[in-house]
Structure formats: C-alpha cells, structure tokens
Amino acid sequence: MAPPSVQDLHFSHLDIPITIDRIFSVMPASSIPVSTNHSLYLSNIDDMIGARVFTPTVYFYRSNNFGSPRKPIMEILLDALASVLVPYYPFSGRLRETQNGKLEVFFGPDQGVLMVQAHSEMALANLGDFTVPNPAWLPLVYRFPNEGQYQIIDMPLLIAQVTYFSCGGFSLGLRTCHCLSDGLGAMQFLNAWSSTAKAGVLVTNPNPCWDREIFRPREPPLVKYPHVEFMRIEDGSDLTMKLWQNKLVQKCYRISREFQARLKNLARAHDDSTCTTTFDAMAAHVWRSWVKALDVKPLDCNLRLTFSVNARQKLKNPPLKSGFYGNVMCVACATSTVSELVNGCLAETRRLVHDARLGISEEYLRSTIDYFEVDRPKRLEFDGKLTITQWTRFSIYESADFGWGRPIYAGPIDLTPTPQVCVFLPEGEGGSGGTMLVCICLPEQATSTFRKFLCLMDLDDQVGQ
Known part of the structure; x- marks a missing residue:
C-alpha cells in the first residue's frame, strides 16, 4: 500500500546524557588580513533584529568502520576548520555595538571559533527517528552556562560540538551567528569546510567575498515602501x-x-x-x-x-x-x-x-x-x-559530507x-x-x-x- 500523501511524523521523547570532554578555541591556520582592534562593517540586512540570533543545526553520521573514530574525526574537522578560517576569517571575530546600537565585527587577541568535544553512552539507534527534528537533541549543540536568550555580543560566531556515541557514530552540532550569513551563505561556508576535510587541503569554490559595504544606506535614506513586515501592529485577534x-x-x-x-x-x-x-x-x-x-x-x-x-x-x-x-x-x-x-x-x-x-x-x-x-x-x-x-x-545534506558520507x-x-x-x-x-x-x-x-x-x-x- 502506498504511503499517504500527508504523513504525521513523530519523534521520541528522551534524555541524552552527554559528557563534555574538552572545550577549546580554533584559530585561523595562517595569517589573516586584519589585526587586533580591526573591525568589519555589517550591513543593515546583516544587522536586522531577526538576524541577531544563532542558528542551531545538527548533523548525524553513522559509524562507517572508522576504526578508532575519536581522534581521526576530530583532527580532520579541526585541521579543515582552521584552514577554512583563513579565507572566512570574519567567523573568528566577535560582535560589538557601535553608535545607535549598530553592530560590527571586531578582532581581539585569542578569539577564534569554539570547538567542543563530548561523548555519550547512548547509541544512535536510541535517538529515535532521524526523519524529523527532535527537541531532545538540544544537548548536542553547545550553549554556555547561564547564556542569555538571543545573546550575541562577545560570543564566538561559530560554535561546533562533536559528540561521539557508543556505536561509533557521532553528531556535529553547530551554532552559527546569522549576522554573518544567510542560509545560502552558511551552506557556502559549510561546503568549504567539508570539501577541505575531504581533500586534505584548502578548497573554496567560490572564493568567499565579504563586501558588505555595497549595502550601505543611501544618503539621505530613501524609504519607498511601508515595510509592514517589520512594523509593530497591535494584534486585535486572539x-x-x-x-x-x-x-x-x-x-x-x-x-x-x-x-x-x-x-x-x-x-x-x-x-x-x-x-x-x-x-x-x-x-x-x-x-x-x-x-x-x-x-x-x-x-x-x-x-x-x-x-x-x-x-x-x-x-x-x-x-x-x-x-x-x-x-x-x-x-x-x-x-x-x-x-x-x-x-x-x-x-x-x-x-x-x-x-x-x-x-x-x-x-x-x-x-x-x-x-x-x-x-x-x-x-x-x-x-x-x-x-x-x-x-x-539549501544543499544542506550535500554540503555536510566531510568524507564519511551524507x-x-x-x-x-x-x-x-x-x-x-x-x-x-x-x-x-x-x-x-x-x-x-x-x-x-x-x-x-x-x-x-x-x-x-x-x-x-x-x-x-x-x-x-
């Protein structure tokens, strides 16, 4: 019998105990074209209130006869990430507010992105249906203790958590600051990271371009539309x-x-x-x-x-x-x-x-x-x-093949x-x-x-x- 045209999918309600093994910063593998106290312009589209968030995503990979997976997988991801952070160096900065609450990316000493290594005694088979997103997977994406809701100032702009499971499979949980990229831009970065991991050398196709200045406001500003999408409207309904x-x-x-x-x-x-x-x-x-x-x-x-x-x-x-x-x-x-x-x-x-x-x-x-x-x-x-x-x-599945399959x-x-x-x-x-x-x-x-x-x-x- 053919499946129905609309299927109601269900996820498991479960607890995933994990142990954090180490937390460390990943710096660009070589010199980048900015120095300490340098800053980068963010456009008003990057800086809009809806972009002032971290986008959490998770990627699960089954064991594929990696042998002893913990060290090789972590090393592959680390080395590739450090290489990619050279052309994508803004990810190693931080956000700060300037005049009128405007955000910019600035660079201080010893910033980098955050990498977390964790493990769980559970097996992937115990995590339920991998067809649907499951709120129970939240422990697989790192949050700081006492981190405020929508906190982005002075936060690492990319946080990556690798969690190993008892079966040999693992997950990669990412939190990416939306101010740096939209969904297509995030896929471009992810694809560069995964392609570099597979090749063992830096691969960027296309080469990343910052160029946010092309979206500077006009002088004087010219608002031609009402932009009801952003307006505060009193909801008269229930x-x-x-x-x-x-x-x-x-x-x-x-x-x-x-x-x-x-x-x-x-x-x-x-x-x-x-x-x-x-x-x-x-x-x-x-x-x-x-x-x-x-x-x-x-x-x-x-x-x-x-x-x-x-x-x-x-x-x-x-x-x-x-x-x-x-x-x-x-x-x-x-x-x-x-x-x-x-x-x-x-x-x-x-x-x-x-x-x-x-x-x-x-x-x-x-x-x-x-x-x-x-x-x-x-x-x-x-x-x-x-x-x-x-x-x-979004080519989210294709972009996340680091060499061990989709x-x-x-x-x-x-x-x-x-x-x-x-x-x-x-x-x-x-x-x-x-x-x-x-x-x-x-x-x-x-x-x-x-x-x-x-x-x-x-x-x-x-x-x-």
Whole structure:
C-alpha cells in the first residue's frame, strides 16, 4: 500500500546524557588580513533584529568502520576548520555595538571559533527517528552556562560540538551567528569546510567575498515602501494569546511530491497568467490551515505571513560578486483578514503570497536597508504573524559530507522557542525526490484540526468558489 500523501511524523521523547570532554578555541591556520582592534562593517540586512540570533543545526553520521573514530574525526574537522578560517576569517571575530546600537565585527587577541568535544553512552539507534527534528537533541549543540536568550555580543560566531556515541557514530552540532550569513551563505561556508576535510587541503569554490559595504544606506535614506513586515501592529485577534498561553507541541508532516503537485494545480485555479511555484501554493495552504485550526477571532482582523526571498539575482547595480556569503534574504509580507483566509479560496491566498514574493526587487531591498537606518527595530514582532522559513533549496545534506558520507539527518532541532515559525525542510536519507517536511508548533488541542485541513479535506469546497 502506498504511503499517504500527508504523513504525521513523530519523534521520541528522551534524555541524552552527554559528557563534555574538552572545550577549546580554533584559530585561523595562517595569517589573516586584519589585526587586533580591526573591525568589519555589517550591513543593515546583516544587522536586522531577526538576524541577531544563532542558528542551531545538527548533523548525524553513522559509524562507517572508522576504526578508532575519536581522534581521526576530530583532527580532520579541526585541521579543515582552521584552514577554512583563513579565507572566512570574519567567523573568528566577535560582535560589538557601535553608535545607535549598530553592530560590527571586531578582532581581539585569542578569539577564534569554539570547538567542543563530548561523548555519550547512548547509541544512535536510541535517538529515535532521524526523519524529523527532535527537541531532545538540544544537548548536542553547545550553549554556555547561564547564556542569555538571543545573546550575541562577545560570543564566538561559530560554535561546533562533536559528540561521539557508543556505536561509533557521532553528531556535529553547530551554532552559527546569522549576522554573518544567510542560509545560502552558511551552506557556502559549510561546503568549504567539508570539501577541505575531504581533500586534505584548502578548497573554496567560490572564493568567499565579504563586501558588505555595497549595502550601505543611501544618503539621505530613501524609504519607498511601508515595510509592514517589520512594523509593530497591535494584534486585535486572539491568535497570539492562543499560541503563547497554551502548551505548544512541535509537529512535523511528510508531504509527498504528488500532494505538492496537486496542491499547486488547485492553487492555480485555472489562472495561467501568473507563474505559481510550489512554495506559493504550500505557503498559502499552510497559512490558511494554521489560521483555521487556531479558530482565530474576530474575522475582520488583519494577519501577516512573512517569508524570506533570495534577492541575489535581483541585484544589478552593482551585481553581487561570486562568493558573497552575507545576508541577501529580503523579507516579503502578505496580509489578509481572518475572514478572507478562512472563507476565501486557496487561489486567492496563493496570489497574495505570489505577489509578495515578486514584490521583492533591488529597490525594495535598498528601501529595507534605508528603513533600518531611519527606524531600527529593537525587538522581534510576532503579533498576528506566521513566518515560513524555506530550507528545501539549501544543499544542506550535500554540503555536510566531510568524507564519511551524507549525514542521516541535517537540519534544525527545536522550533518551540519561536512558535509562530513554520519550517519547510528537505527529507534526508532515504527520502524520495521532492518530498518535503512541514514543521510547525501548535497548541496541543489544535493538532488534529490542523492535520485535517492540511490533508485537503476542505479543498473540495474551494474548487468551486
């Protein structure tokens, strides 16, 4: 029997006892083009409030007859990382605030990135399903004792933890500061590290480029758009209250390629005048299903859907240099009333997502940079908002092959600290081509309702509208 088009995936609730064996800094293997007290400019896109976070990811590798794996694996990773830190030297710096709260990268003595070696008496087989992110894996990504939430000042900009398991397998847990790179930039760095580990010599293709100065604000700043995606809006609905005052659970669903194709056709609704992408259709469908499952009231309140759009190919004046690894993701925003989402049709919501995505242009990006220069937001705004993060176009599995094969899982861990975020993930080892994972946080009492809407049980009514 063929598996269902939408599968509800489950992860194990478990404790992973680990022992930290050593913690040390990794410095660039040779001289770098900056000296102590030197600083580097960060753009307003790098410096936006949403980028002032560490992105935790974990990568699991099965034992592959490494022999005695602990010393060789650690040495391979260390040597390759030290080599890569020469061209990617900004990762060895620290962040500090300058005037008006602006961030920059500065270089002091003995900084470097942080490397942690740990072990666990558990075996990989005891860690549950490697198909879905599991909050229980958090001990595999190092945090400092008493580290504050969203703390980034004077922190290592890359923290890597290698944890060995009793079976001979191991994990690599990374925390990368988002201010230095967006998802594509992070994949570029990871690919350089893994390629260097495999080759035994430095491999950078393309060569990294800092060049953040091309995103300096205009003088005077020129804000041409309202940028509702960043504005503080009082949520007149009960959406935020329902999310933050209820017990939330992380849910993941495997979405087949056939389901995505069917949804895309339904979302197009005989309108061939616009190019409908799978993302347009899936984002619209998840947004509607989420609002319906939460039974948001009142119906006349405005809600927002935000998502990042890669603006690299939109930049012409000047175009980005090959190897640029900074933040070039621009935030798009679709708005709708609750009533339009729950009573309208999928095609209408899809068009809102489509128009917001195509609205990202070079001028929109420049306007965003100038908006931050004029009015730099000091806090993340969640009211009335769902944010979708798309990882399906990241080469996360391919980029994390350090010479012992692709990881059996690569990706995020725990979504519950930011309950208004949904992540689209590629499926890992053994996944069929085009299969997507949708991971989202929901109040426990809303999970069955959300799955019902996600499975298209209500789409028969929409087609005729």
